[in-house]
Amino acid sequence: MPVPRCSGPCAGVRPAALRRPRTGRAVCRSCFCSAFEAEVLSTLQTGRLLPPGAVVAVGASGGKDSTVLAHVLRTLNSRHKLDLHLHLVAVDEGIGGYRDAALAAVRRQAARWQLPLTVVAYADLFGGWTMDEVARRAAQEPGRARACCTFCGVLRRRALEEGAQRVRATHVVTGHNADDMAETVLMNFLRGDAARLARGGTLGSPGEGGALPRCRPLQFASQKEIVLYAHFQELDYFSEECVYAPEAFRGHVRDLLKALEAARPSVVLDLVHSAERLALAPAARPPPPGACTRCGALASRSLCQACALLDGLNRGRPRLAIGKGRKGLGEEGQGETRASRDRGRPTMAGAIHAF
Numbered sequence: 001m002p003v004p005r006c007s008g009p010c011a012g013v014r015p016a017a018l019r020r021p022r023t024g025r026a027v028c029r030s031c032f033c034s035a036f037e038a039e040v041l042s043t044l045q046t047g048r049l050l051p052p053g054a055v056v057a058v059g060a061s062g063g064k065d066s067t068v069l070a071h072v073l074r075t076l077n078s079r080h081k082l083d084l085h086l087h088l089v090a091v092d093e094g095i096g097g098y099r100d101a102a103l104a105a106v107r108r109q110a111a112r113w114q115l116p117l118t119v120v121a122y123a124d125l126f127g128g129w130t131m132d133e134v135a136r137r138a139a140q141e142p143g144r145a146r147a148c149c150t151f152c153g154v155l156r157r158r159a160l161e162e163g164a165q166r167v168r169a170t171h172v173v174t175g176h177n178a179d180d181m182a183e184t185v186l187m188n189f190l191r192g193d194a195a196r197l198a199r200g201g202t203l204g205s206p207g208e209g210g211a212l213p214r215c216r217p218l219q220f221a222s223q224k225e226i227v228l229y230a231h232f233q234e235l236d237y238f239s240e241e242c243v244y245a246p247e248a249f250r251g252h253v254r255d256l257l258k259a260l261e262a263a264r265p266s267v268v269l270d271l272v273h274s275a276e277r278l279a280l281a282p283a284a285r286p287p288p289p290g291a292c293t294r295c296g297a298l299a300s301r302s303l304c305q306a307c308a309l310l311d312g313l314n315r316g317r318p319r320l321a322i323g324k325g326r327k328g329l330g331e332e333g334q335g336e337t338r339a340s341r342d343r344g345r346p347t348m349a350g351a352i353h354a355f
Ligand code: SF4
Pocket: 093, 095, 131, 148, 149, 150, 152, 153, 242, 243, 244, 245, 248, 335, 336, 337, 338, 339, 340, 341
């Protein structure tokens, strides 16, 4: 079968290299990458996410999403003179045999792109607790799954905020993509978390309670297109799976989403857009959050999720912080890493519909 010509802006000058999963159009590599970058720029501009002069902490895990995010932001910043000051912030959770290799990828990216890099470690921030230690402690509670990603997600969100504050960032960006967002919407439905469901569809959080504003510039980009973009740009990223990822509840939700996608290909973006339009009826709205009595972070109880979790760990009962009595801390925190979100995700071979 002859290779079709590109139907993008080059108007058939080049042969098509792929069929865009998002639109079904056959396009060449160059037109695809330009369109992808233009769509991220549109997300930034439509949502007014990053004002000129912003110091932007880019959550960098070494995985493909944060790698693509940093690369696209850097490209757009220079091409469109956005006046953004980008700073990579990486979190070392203390996961033996996994995180060191991922951090090595982040260091290579920082050197290649000449971006400043700050690494913050759980062990330093959380009184010596590493994720491996947390997992060991959680395993000692009989008859329960360890739910490592639940703990890790909460601590990670705090660690990224801390790293961003240290570099005097004004904004935080993360590499969450459309598939992540659709999974999160489904997870919130499945656990009946109406409050999180109602606020989960926005492009980010405005930065209440002293926290920095956060946003997700890749929120409308599909996982497949991110893989394709990384491939065409020859980006160097880390793609191994975290040892704790197979335990994540998110994996079940992903399987469900895949089955739904087979019947309705637009389901991922449909879910993302549905979440944007959801609003809680006044009577169902939770009371406005206050400040954690220990650290001052935003909290719906006297202690924020991270302080409650650390309290539970130090008392030998980590589950106390995420048990049924503590509504609001879901099966997995919102900050879990690329590794848990990547389970079962397309690899390069599965993502490309190449000619
Ligand atoms: Fe943490 Fe991600 Fe590993 Fe879960 S998969 S424990 S969130 S690094």
